[in-house]
Amino acid sequence: MxxxxxxxxxxxxxxxxxxxxxxxxxxxxxxxxxxxxxxxxxxxxxxxxxxxxxxxxxxxxxxxxxxxxxxxxxxxxxxxxxxxSYQTTPMGSLRISSMVGFGEKIVLPLLDEFSALFPEIVLDISLSDELSTLGRDDVDIAIRGGYAPNERVIAIRLMDNGFIPVASASYIEKHGTPNNAMALKNHNGLYFKAPSGPTPWLCNINGQWHDVSGPAIAISNNGSWLAKKACAGEGILMSTRWALASYLESGELLELHFDHPLAITQNADMAVYLLYQKQRYLVPKVKAAVDFLVERIKVSGNRGAM
Amino acid sequence: MxxxxxxxxxxxxxxxxxxxxxxxxxxxxxxxxxxxxxxxxxxxxxxxxxxxxxxxxxxxxxxxxxxxxxxxxxxxxxxxxxxxSYQTTPMGSLRISSMVGFGEKIVLPLLDEFSALFPEIVLDISLSDELSTLGRDDVDIAIRGGYAPNERVIAIRLMDNGFIPVASASYIEKHGTPNNAMALKNHNGLYFKAPSGPTPWLCNINGQWHDVSGPAIAISNNGSWLAKKACAGEGILMSTRWALASYLESGELLELHFDHPLAITQNADMAVYLLYQKQRYLVPKVKAAVDFLVERIKVSGNRGAM
DNA sequence: ATCACTATTGTTTTAAAGACAATAATAGAT
DNA sequence: ATCTATTATTGTCTTTAAAACAATAGTGAT
Known part of the structure; x- marks a missing residue:
């Protein structure tokens, strides 16, 4: 049989x-x-x-x-x-899964160049914040925020993923600069929603974690919409440096600094990881994409964010 | 094809x-x-x-x-x-791998009864201190000392595996009782050799680890030989409570107590784990053996050692 | 150079899977 | 309750693929 x-x-x-x-x-x-x-x-x-x-x-x-x-x-x-595909030129369909915001801002803009470099690779990109179980399914490369994978999966740290608080000049003019983290409780908040739920404003003061979230103006999983609202002076936003980079450069949004650093989770090392199955690196198309993405993103990340 | x-x-x-x-x-x-x-x-x-x-x-x-x-x-x-084998009576060949000392002292003595309970199971037991890669190979159940396995492997804590210092009455009579851990440096040592190498005598004093190993009389991976030498008064031995149980009961060896506890590794939770692949628990023979071993060893462990 | 052993290739034989038609069974409609 | 359309199954024949067996060619060791 x-x-x-x-x-x-x-x-x-x-x-x-x-x-x-x-x-x-x-x-x-x-x-x-x-x-x-x-x-x-x-x-x-x-x-x-x-x-x-x-x-x-x-x-x-x-x-x-x-x-x-x-x-x-x-x-x-x-x-x-x-x-x-052993020792052949990279080709075939390549499935990449990425977090939405990071995918739109960082990954997608790179992929035109990648396609030009490897014209025989057909890209199949899914943007989603839900984590796919790499290994069991049909994704070649996954890009996800800080969680530890298992042994057969290689994780490469692409970029810092720590959240920073920002606000527009107009907001600060109207409501004043919060002079310490605790003061945030009296400020309007624009909250990013992760798959696990809205992300609070947390602050570690002398080893003690405090929730310093202020009243919510808006909650969304769409970072750019929140950023627009922040630019309009509707509230204080915590988001990642890479998502805010263009606004910070143009001066539309200003980073707020505190003696005690803010975070949205008690977990220390928030980072964006590129994940792939160890064995799959032998497949030329996978190797090509991993190498390309790691190089480009690490470079741009170091320039813009660190 | x-x-x-x-x-x-x-x-x-x-x-x-x-x-x-x-x-x-x-x-x-x-x-x-x-x-x-x-x-x-x-x-x-x-x-x-x-x-x-x-x-x-x-x-x-x-x-x-x-x-x-x-x-x-x-x-x-x-x-x-x-x-x-789904929903059949437990049968077939069952491969168990265990650490040598633990296997001899604890596991093997239980298996006669197991065989009587499940006559259709053919046991295939390997005793070795080398760790086999469960999952890739042909072992149904592995029994190993404190290391963390991966996600598809279930680990059940069977017994404490902390090492305690012992010596014979004759040794103490001749060399005196070491009145603190540091004094051990002047005492003769019988050292158990794990696959990673000989196990030192370590002591945590106020958060600082000290190596308090004395001069070596003998080093071996054979616990009972070392125990014999300890009985003969040749030196102080650190071994597990379960390996020494019979000697402690008979009074041949005496446990030494110190203000600061001794250990052979800086790792805190030293324990013996029973490991099996999650999916394999569906196979009746595996379920039978896991259930049997866990019940018997946990009971005897609690009686004798904790 | 020869020998012994081994992998391969040609050819026939056998076994297994596919094709096609016919049957039986059942959920849903009348 | 009966009928119908659809579906899985069974019987039979055909096709395909693997096994057998014999013969050949190649290679490392003597």
């Missing part, structure tokens, strides 16, 4: 929920799938699918098996790709 | 270093292997094996592929086993 083929059939049936639809995907008659899946079940001594003429669904043990083999098929495909 | 079969052939050829030998293992003619491996190479567009009539060895890319698929075959086999 060709177990691998049987497993591929099985997975497709699960995904489409139908032998007929799955058969179409392989351009073989449904009877083939029916027989192969039956073979597989026989060889495993267990029923994987509960069938009726209308509906096909996984049994309990089928679910376990499906999750396992799905990942195995993925790994096998990646190994094949590694070998196939 | 039956890719999986081709991969199995390929792996066996790598392992035996010969098409002929590998063919024997599958009871098929060598020509089959030759063709299948050639198919595989063709489909990957790369040469995996460098052949000559006498010797077969991996190419550079072949090595990469071999390492990958080896693991994939392993995972697939485990998934199949999970399904096959």
């Amino acid at each position: 060709d177990q691998l083929r049987a497993i591929r059939y099985f997975c497709k049936v699960v995904e489409t929920g139908s032998f007929t639809k799955a058969a179409k995907a392989f351009n073989v008659p449904p009877s083939s799938l029916s027989r192969r899946v039956a073979d597989l079940e026989k060889s495993l001594g267990a029923t994987l699918l509960k069938r009726s003429t209308r509906i096909v669904k996984l049994t309990e043990v089928g679910q376990i098996y499906y999750k396992d083999v799905q990942q195995i098929l993925n790994q096998l495909e990646q190994s094949n790709e590694t070998v196939r | 039956d890719q999986l079969r081709a991969i199995r052939y390929f792996c066996k050829v790598v392992e035996t270093g010969s098409f002929t030998k590998a063919a024997k293992a599958f009871n098929v003619p060598p020509s089959s292997l030759s063709r299948r491996v050639a198919d595989l190479e063709k489909s990957l567009g790369a040469t995996l094996l460098k052949r000559s009539t006498r010797i077969v060895k991996l190419t550079e890319v072949g090595q990469i592929y071999y390492k990958d698929v080896q693991q994939i075959l392993n995972q697939l086999e485990q998934s199949n086993e999970t399904v096959r």
